[in-house]
Amino acid sequence: MSEEPWFKDGLNFKCTGCGKCCTGTPGYVFLSPSDINALVAHFKMSEEDFFKRYIRIVDGQPALIDEPGTFSCVFLENEKCSVYESRPVQCRTFPWWIHTIQTPENWKEAAVHCEGINHPDAPLVSANEIAIQTTTYLDNLIEQNFEFDIK
Numbered sequence: 001m002s003e004e005p006w007f008k009d010g011l012n013f014k015c016t017g018c019g020k021c022c023t024g025t026p027g028y029v030f031l032s033p034s035d036i037n038a039l040v041a042h043f044k045m046s047e048e049d050f051f052k053r054y055i056r057i058v059d060g061q062p063a064l065i066d067e068p069g070t071f072s073c074v075f076l077e078n079e080k081c082s083v084y085e086s087r088p089v090q091c092r093t094f095p096w097w098i099h100t101i102q103t104p105e106n107w108k109e110a111a112v113h114c115e116g117i118n119h120p121d122a123p124l125v126s127a128n129e130i131a132i133q134t135t136t137y138l139d140n141l142i143e144q145n146f147e148f149d150i151k
């Protein structure tokens with residue numbers, strides 16, 4: 001019999017759009033082929049041009065570049081995501097990442113950096129919805145292991 005997760009009664013989260021997770025500290029937004037397809041369609045540019053303009057390779061995987069001279073995502077404009085509808089799965093599924101929801105302590109630690117976690121206006125997200133989001137995050141991680149034809 002499988003054990004119930006510690007968040008079986010759900011967790012409170014609502015993104016306020018503060019943009020803090022997109023700036024301030026070093027980090028990487030890794031892209032799967034689906035993420036790249038979505039962004040290429042968003043910009044209506046060729047995949048080759050997209051790679052030249054927005055991609056760096058980290059540990060053999062494509063990741064978005066930062067705005068030069070900063071730790072801000074290259075797509076952050078006026079503290080908002082400028083590609084919100086086409087944003088990568090890594091961004092879309094935050095904070096439902098394995099590490100973040102692994103323990104109550106990890107969740108509390110994430111709340112220090114993200115005001116949307118346990119925000120007074122945040123709705124309760126059910127354990128079932130959390131599981132769906134975490135599975136999407138994991139599926140995307142697996143997809144990232146595809147071979148890329150890096151130009």
Ligand code: SF4
Pocket residue numbers: 014015016017018019020021022094113114115116117
């Ligand atoms: S830090 Fe949290 S609340 Fe702020 S934009 Fe990121 S996910 Fe949303």
